[in-house]
Amino acid sequence: MKKLLPTSTAGSLPKPAWLAEPEKLWSPWKLQDAELAEGKQDALLLSLQEQQHAGIDIVSDGEQTRQHFVTTFIEHLSGVDFDQRETVRIRNRYDASVPTVVGAVSRPKPVFVDDARFLRQQTKQPIKWALPGPMTMIDTLYDSHYKSREKLAWEFAKILNQEARELEAAGVDIIQFDEPAFNVFFDEVNDWGVATLEKAIEGLKCETAVHICYGYGIKANTDWKKTLGSEWRQYEEAFPKLQKSSIDIVSLECHNSKVPMDLIELIRGKKVMVGAIDVASHIIETPEEVANTLRKALQFVDADKLYPSTNCGMAPLPRRVANGKLNALSAGAEIVRREILSKS
Numbered sequence: 001m002k003k004l005l006p007t008s009t010a011g012s013l014p015k016p017a018w019l020a021e022p023e024k025l026w027s028p029w030k031l032q033d034a035e036l037a038e039g040k041q042d043a044l045l046l047s048l049q050e051q052q053h054a055g056i057d058i059v060s061d062g063e064q065t066r067q068h069f070v071t072t073f074i075e076h077l078s079g080v081d082f083d084q085r086e087t088v089r090i091r092n093r094y095d096a097s098v099p100t101v102v103g104a105v106s107r108p109k110p111v112f113v114d115d116a117r118f119l120r121q122q123t124k125q126p127i128k129w130a131l132p133g134p135m136t137m138i139d140t141l142y143d144s145h146y147k148s149r150e151k152l153a154w155e156f157a158k159i160l161n162q163e164a165r166e167l168e169a170a171g172v173d174i175i176q177f178d179e180p181a182f183n184v185f186f187d188e189v190n191d192w193g194v195a196t197l198e199k200a201i202e203g204l205k206c207e208t209a210v211h212i213c214y215g216y217g218i219k220a221n222t223d224w225k226k227t228l229g230s231e232w233r234q235y236e237e238a239f240p241k242l243q244k245s246s247i248d249i250v251s252l253e254c255h256n257s258k259v260p261m262d263l264i265e266l267i268r269g270k271k272v273m274v275g276a277i278d279v280a281s282h283i284i285e286t287p288e289e290v291a292n293t294l295r296k297a298l299q300f301v302d303a304d305k306l307y308p309s310t311n312c313g314m315a316p317l318p319r320r321v322a323n324g325k326l327n328a329l330s331a332g333a334e335i336v337r338r339e340i341l342s343k344s
């Protein structure tokens with residue numbers, strides 16, 4: 001990106017109410033078959049337009065074609081039985097009924113490549129595409145085949161790499177892997193989490209990002225956050241290894257969070273997508289609040305490596321609120337951009 005402080009979102013944006021029930025995760029589709037396929041494309045166009053109207057620089061599909069950031073990808077793979085369900089604890093936080101890995105996993109055909117190609121046709125702006133990371137994928141499944149979290153993560157990393165290479169060929173500029181699990185399983189992150197992530201980005205020439213957050217603004221996550229104490233130092237565990245990794249960008253939750261901003265120093269040299277929008281609140285930030293968070297981050301990341309963003313996806317928020325937050329992000333970034341340019 002040549003533009004200073006290019007803005008983007010961490011991922012999902014609300015879907016229109018005619019496509020899926022609003023303000024809900026795993027919201028069922030309201031359309032079927034050919035109408036659903038067309039509805040998803042229309043929603044993608046709307047989401048793109050809303051980002052453009054808000055002045056977002058790096059745009060995305062707003063995850064309009066997927067029900068959930070992990071589940072939808074896994075649904076397209078073979079080796080996973082969605083009818084055979086087991087209850088597991090997701091990221092040590094809440095119980096969920098999840099599908100079972102019953103055989104060798106593989107990707108019979110591309111998952112999001114057609115959607116990415118469609119988005120590419122609509123805009124000349126840089127586009128970012130989100131995929132789940134290997135560690136977060138295994139944490140959303142019951143495994144009765146490999147019986148090893150590490151082995152399954154390596155298999156998913158290979159599959160993700162296939163998908164990522166095709167997304168790159170479709171014209172995606174930044175491929176992002178969502179790894180909220182990096183904030184929970186510290187030993188595994190260092191043993192094989194970052195290594196499997198590097199496998200997923202192997203051979204890519206486009207830019208790559210990892211998004212590590214404290215989750216959507218849902219109750220299970222906000223309750224968990226209350227147990228984390230006055231300082232959230234989880235990033236400290238994965239950052240040293242990520243700093244040495246080949247990943248280009250690290251996307252973080254910063255605004256209204258108890259993450260000490262100086263932890264960003266540990267990934268010096270990386271580009272940092274700084275979350276300057278709280279996705280767990282319906283209150284729309286003022287541009288000045290956004291600017292304040294960005295100014296704090298600038299103490300620890302060079303201006304040419306700072307990418308203003310949201311803390312996480314905004315799928316569970318009302319559309320009006322999400323759009324307000326996109327506008328605030330743009331306006332806040334513009335305040336700081338002007339400050340930097342007036343000094344140089």
Ligand SMILES: [Zn+2]
Pocket residue numbers: 010180211212213214215216311312313
């Ligand atoms: Zn997130």
